[in-house]
Amino acid sequence: MTHIARMIRLGTIGVLLVIGSRAEVRADELTGAQRLTQRVNAALTADWSEHALTPAAVCSDAAYLRRLSLDLRGVIPSAAEVREFLRDPSVTKRRDVANDYLGQSSYVVFQATRWRDVMLPDQSSSPGAEFYRPMFTTFLRQQLAANTPYDEIMRTIVTADASEDRFASAFYFIREMKPEELASATARVFLGQRIECAQCHDHPMDEWKQEQFWQFATFYAQRIDGSQQTGAAGLAQKFFSRKTLVIPGTEQVVRARFLDGERPQHGFDKDPRESLADWLALAARPQMAAALGNRMWQQFFGRGVIDPVDDFGPANPPLSQPLLDALTQSVLECEFDLRQITLGLVATDAYQLSSATSDTEDSTAATIAETRFSRMPVRALSAEQLFASVARATGGLFEVEADRPFARSDAQRFRQLFREAGTAPVDRESSVLQALIMMNGGIVADATSVAESRLLRGILEIPGLTRQQRLEAMCLATVNRMPTDEDRSLFLSYLDGVPKGETDQAFADVYWVLLNSSEFRFNH
Amino acid sequence: MLRGAASGLAAGSFSGWLPRLAEAALQSGPPKRACILLWMSGGPSQIDTFDPKPGHANAGPLEAISTSVPGIQIGQHLPQVAQRMDDLCVIRSVNSREGDHGRATYYVHTGYAPQPGINYPSIGALVGHDAGQPTRSLPNFVSIAPFRAFNPGAFGAGYLGPAQAPLFVGEEAVGGTADIDERLKVANLDLPGHVSLAAFEQRRRMLEQFNSRFHQRRPSRLIASQKSAYSRATELINTDAEGAFNLDHEPEALREQYGRNVFGQSCLLARRLVERGVQFVEVALNSADGRNPFGWDTHGQNFDRIEELCGVLDPGWATLMEDLSERGMLDSTCVAWMGEFGRTPRINNGMGRDHFTDAWSMVLGGGGIQGGQVIGQTNAAGTRVTDGEVSVPDVLATLCTAVGVDPQKQNMSNVGRPIRVVDPEAVAIEQALA
Numbered sequence: 001m002t003h004i005a006r007m008i009r010l011g012t013i014g015v016l017l018v019i020g021s022r023a024e025v026r027a028d029e030l031t032g033a034q035r036l037t038q039r040v041n042a043a044l045t046a047d048w049s050e051h052a053l054t055p056a057a058v059c060s061d062a063a064y065l066r067r068l069s070l071d072l073r074g075v076i077p078s079a080a081e082v083r084e085f086l087r088d089p090s091v092t093k094r095r096d097v098a099n100d101y102l103g104q105s106s107y108v109v110f111q112a113t114r115w116r117d118v119m120l121p122d123q124s125s126s127p128g129a130e131f132y133r134p135m136f137t138t139f140l141r142q143q144l145a146a147n148t149p150y151d152e153i154m155r156t157i158v159t160a161d162a163s164e165d166r167f168a169s170a171f172y173f174i175r176e177m178k179p180e181e182l183a184s185a186t187a188r189v190f191l192g193q194r195i196e197c198a199q200c201h202d203h204p205m206d207e208w209k210q211e212q213f214w215q216f217a218t219f220y221a222q223r224i225d226g227s228q229q230t231g232a233a234g235l236a237q238k239f240f241s242r243k244t245l246v247i248p249g250t251e252q253v254v255r256a257r258f259l260d261g262e263r264p265q266h267g268f269d270k271d272p273r274e275s276l277a278d279w280l281a282l283a284a285r286p287q288m289a290a291a292l293g294n295r296m297w298q299q300f301f302g303r304g305v306i307d308p309v310d311d312f313g314p315a316n317p318p319l320s321q322p323l324l325d326a327l328t329q330s331v332l333e334c335e336f337d338l339r340q341i342t343l344g345l346v347a348t349d350a351y352q353l354s355s356a357t358s359d360t361e362d363s364t365a366a367t368i369a370e371t372r373f374s375r376m377p378v379r380a381l382s383a384e385q386l387f388a389s390v391a392r393a394t395g396g397l398f399e400v401e402a403d404r405p406f407a408r409s410d411a412q413r414f415r416q417l418f419r420e421a422g423t424a425p426v427d428r429e430s431s432v433l434q435a436l437i438m439m440n441g442g443i444v445a446d447a448t449s450v451a452e453s454r455l456l457r458g459i460l461e462i463p464g465l466t467r468q469q470r471l472e473a474m475c476l477a478t479v480n481r482m483p484t485d486e487d488r489s490l491f492l493s494y495l496d497g498v499p500k501g502e503t504d505q506a507f508a509d510v511y512w513v514l515l516n517s518s519e520f521r522f523n524h
Numbered sequence: 525m526l527r528g529a530a531s532g533l534a535a536g537s538f539s540g541w542l543p544r545l546a547e548a549a550l551q552s553g554p555p556k557r558a559c560i561l562l563w564m565s566g567g568p569s570q571i572d573t574f575d576p577k578p579g580h581a582n583a584g585p586l587e588a589i590s591t592s593v594p595g596i597q598i599g600q601h602l603p604q605v606a607q608r609m610d611d612l613c614v615i616r617s618v619n620s621r622e623g624d625h626g627r628a629t630y631y632v633h634t635g636y637a638p639q640p641g642i643n644y645p646s647i648g649a650l651v652g653h654d655a656g657q658p659t660r661s662l663p664n665f666v667s668i669a670p671f672r673a674f675n676p677g678a679f680g681a682g683y684l685g686p687a688q689a690p691l692f693v694g695e696e697a698v699g700g701t702a703d704i705d706e707r708l709k710v711a712n713l714d715l716p717g718h719v720s721l722a723a724f725e726q727r728r729r730m731l732e733q734f735n736s737r738f739h740q741r742r743p744s745r746l747i748a749s750q751k752s753a754y755s756r757a758t759e760l761i762n763t764d765a766e767g768a769f770n771l772d773h774e775p776e777a778l779r780e781q782y783g784r785n786v787f788g789q790s791c792l793l794a795r796r797l798v799e800r801g802v803q804f805v806e807v808a809l810n811s812a813d814g815r816n817p818f819g820w821d822t823h824g825q826n827f828d829r830i831e832e833l834c835g836v837l838d839p840g841w842a843t844l845m846e847d848l849s850e851r852g853m854l855d856s857t858c859v860a861w862m863g864e865f866g867r868t869p870r871i872n873n874g875m876g877r878d879h880f881t882d883a884w885s886m887v888l889g890g891g892g893i894q895g896g897q898v899i900g901q902t903n904a905a906g907t908r909v910t911d912g913e914v915s916v917p918d919v920l921a922t923l924c925t926a927v928g929v930d931p932q933k934q935n936m937s938n939v940g941r942p943i944r945v946v947d948p949e950a951v952a953i954e955q956a957l958a
Contacts, residue, residue: 200623356741363743370744378744429686430750432663435757436712439724445716490733509723513731516754518747519738 036330036344074110079476139167183217192291293327394447395455556655564863566821601834604842617900628864645682669694786814824874869906892926917950
């Protein structure tokens with residue numbers, strides 16, 4: 001906002017103050033993020049009251065920092081970051097650190113990977129797929145670094161010119177330009193709706209008919225491979241290029257129509273995808289906002305308000321309509337600004353709740369609480385988050401975000417093992433192989449070997465530290481908090497109990513325990 | 525009861541049968557059979573394998589060959605399997621409706637179409653849960669080299685919980701390690717050099733104590749799953765998985781006979797696992813070279829690829845049957861062969877065949893199955909079933925019955941209602957059962 005505009009605004013506010021409508025003044029001064037926080041808080045407070053739920057206690061600073069760092073940057077905080085945060089006396093430190101993280105490159109890198117996993121298929125047999133993924137990630141990084149609003153990102157992707165927007169066009173290349181795949185992806189990613197069932201037949205239970213699907217797919221029928229000619233030849237090319245599709249297995253020819261049945265209004269020389277982008281940005285706007293709000297909710301709470309997040313439909317009602325409405329309204333008000341939405345979400349009361357039950361809560365009540373967000377659910381880490389965190393906690397020097405095709409390193413194998421796309425973070429299961437790699441695998445084994453581990457030797461060799469202090473350093477580096485009295489009692493008695501020459505090895509054992517603990521393994 | 529069961533034994537080696545017999549004697553009811561499922565991912569063409577149409581245009585360039593059973597013919601690229609026809613029951617009349625890889629993989633593995641919210645378990649988990657021996661250190665269900673990308677949920681334990689989850693071995697379908705032996709081992713089973721078994725045990729105990737307070741205040745499926753995984757992993761470490769995954773112990777000649785490829789050696793591994801009491805082993809054949817997915821999904825160059833794939837399938841499967849038979853294990857082991865659907869009788873423009881669900885084939889064999897026969901018929905063009913139509917759940921019910929698992933038995937699901945092992949409308953195919 002310009003200085004003059006601000007002055008005018010303040011002047012107006014001054015007048016209003018005199019008139020006396022204070023409520024309006026407050027609403028005016030709040031940012032989009034703050035309004036989102038308020039709406040969500042109100043919706044959930046009402047929901048908890050309706051279901052007779054008492055929210056869990058507010059989480060500790062250490063828990064908040066770890067959670068925030070994982071959700072925004074995809075990695076646990078460093079021991080130094082935890083110490084500093086715990087020591088900071090400022091009352092606004094939780095909000096300030098969120099702002100801080102949003103400005104870091106690790107935020108951009110991590111979120112780009114997350115959005116790439118949303119927008120590209122998990123597995124692709126198309127030739128060159130392993131190149132298209134990094135290309136698209138680069139495109140996303142550029143958008144996120146500039147904080148491009150989500151609806152503009154949508155427009156860039158939907159109308160990408162294959163010769164000018166090569167990186168964004170990876171969205172098309174990886175799907176081999178197939179209209180049916182592009183249509184399904186567009187609906188799923190931007191509208192949160194699965195229409196692919198209707199590709200082959202009218203689905204009896206779903207709203208989508210086969211004709212609708214293919215009409216929608218026709219927006220992508222025109223060639224976009226960049227071989228556009230200029231002048232008369234170009235016009236002719238546009239006139240004769242595909243504006244229709246034939247439904248496979250039938251003789252039915254369809255023209256482009258939006259999912260709500262409306263016809264696009266565009267001249268023959270306009271790319272139909274421009275109309276599609278317009279429609280998504282306007283007519284489909286509330287749905288696109290709802291889908292985005294829901295996806296971002298899942299990012300911070302492990303489960304969408306509508307779950308699965310890409311399955312909006314009559315058979316899949318939201319957990320709480322008021323909450324979904326609050327998110328939708330806020331996304332629209334923030335004008336799809338991802339950073340504002342993020343700041344709003346992490347400032348909500350629900351995001352600050354502990355994942356621990358109260359002493360008196362039984363497990364059935366605790367489970368209900370988790371599903372209605374009156375207790376923060378325990379959530380699985382993605383393969384990237386876990387690997388980055390292991391690397392940080394062990395002082396490892398592996399490249400954390402390698403996307404290089406054909407490279408098969410220990411790091412890649414580790415990540416491959418924990419990759420489980422498609423399941424919500426509250427539903428993922430552990431496997432025996434995952435347990436084995438954490439217990440015996442090379443990365444953890446090296447990190448917990450006195451001979452091999454630099455970080456471990458570092459902790460052991462700093463002069464002048466007591467055992468307590470060395471233990472603290474280990475806890476801060478791994479579970480990102482100070483040891484509790486029980487922890488001290490458990491570990492120090494172990495350390496004191498071993499023969500003199502074996503203390504270093506005993507520390508390595510403690511380190512192994514911390515890295516294999518549930519506290520380390522999950523987001524909570 | 526011991527004597528009654530023993531009298532059913534044919535002459536032959538007792539080595540595989542006896543331990544199972546002894547354990548079974550501790551349970552009531554007839555002993556359950558083990559099961560090996562050979563999974564052809566991508567949808568194998570039935571006309572080129574088990575339902576040939578010699579003389580018809582749809583057969584393409586392939587011919588049919590005779591088998592050890594007069595009157596039964598199969599595709600020309602399966603000569604060794606043809607000699608084992610006495611132990612096999614070919615079902616040519618399967619009719620299903622799921623033509624999408626992901627959905628169909630789920631449907632055939634679990635017997636139910638995917639539904640939001642319900643996590644159906646794979647047949648391997650269901651059988652392992654019902655018939656498995658909980659005291660053994662090896663898991664009840666091992667899945668070798670699966671290609672899970674089509675639908676990861678299809679291959680797991682679903683609502684039966686993490687304790688029934690399969691041990692996956694040999695994944696890395698794309699661009700995997702060249703060394704087959706390494707690939708088929710359980711990764712990271714060995715303790716690191718500087719950690720003794722005693723030291724490992726000490727660490728484990730401390731871990732349990734450290735975790736306990738955290739766990740107590742967080743009832744969570746994720747945590748339960750992790751605890752279960754660590755517990756089973758510890759079992760495997762402590763028993764060194766009974767050397768089951770070490771193929772070096774097998775004679776060279778036998779390894780050659782199975783075929784020196786991922787599928788062939790996986791079949792050998794399956795036999796070893798069943799010998800050591802694993803209830804259900806799933807072996808996937810994803811591609812001829814073992815390094816690519818989508819193998820049987822022959823939308824193009826169908827006939828070349830069928831030849832390559834059968835070149836791997838034929839020796840592996842036939843040797844498995846022979847090996848089981850020679851060890852006296854065939855009567856106590858069911859063998860099943862299937863993919864997620866069949867392929868179009870009509871050949872497309874790329875010399876390929878596309879997805880087809882109206883009339884396709886599955887094969888059952890081994891213990892509990894009446895071999896040497898064909899069930900069901902398709903028309904001359906192979907486009908529809910003319911006799912004996914069965915559904916996928918019918919075949920799964922038949923397999924369960926042969927193993928000794930009641931297909932109508934109920935398990936508690938994750939949506940609070942009990943669900944039967946197989947769809948209640950399914951009927952086991954009487955004719956197929958011995």
